[in-house]
Amino acid sequence: VRSDYRKAVALLETRDPGAKIVATQPYVLNLYTPRPEDVVSCPRQLKDLVKLYSMGYHYLVIDPQAYISWVKDDERFALELLDYLDFIVKRVKPIATFEHFDTVALERFVFDHNTNLLRSTRFLSNAQEQGLGMIRVYSIKDVLSAVMAFIQKKP
16 A cells, blocks of 8 residues: 555665654654654643653654644634744755645545635645645654744844
């Protein structure tokens, strides 16, 4: 079975055997990792991501599930994720991206999880341009460096 989750795990295993991963979809990612205990759910706050990094979790995988469970104001398919995740997606270069959902699969995913039709259709109309159906793989070290650089620039 072709799966971009499998590709993401394979990339990380090649890059860093024994990689520990923070993910917005840990249950599915766990299907493809040799050590399910090395994949944990994405925290809701940056300070908790820092703690996970200090525990050896060095990669972050953000997928479309983020737009259900990690959105600002808990509004499914809002175009803004929680503050730090939104910062990451908009300002940090991923080490890899995977197409994951084509247009039809993304529509199915969105309408299967829909709670507000207007918001869901707005999400879909922005999906292609903003890559909302993709899996993005980040180095948490790169994420934390970008956050520190941003904080240091603030007056």
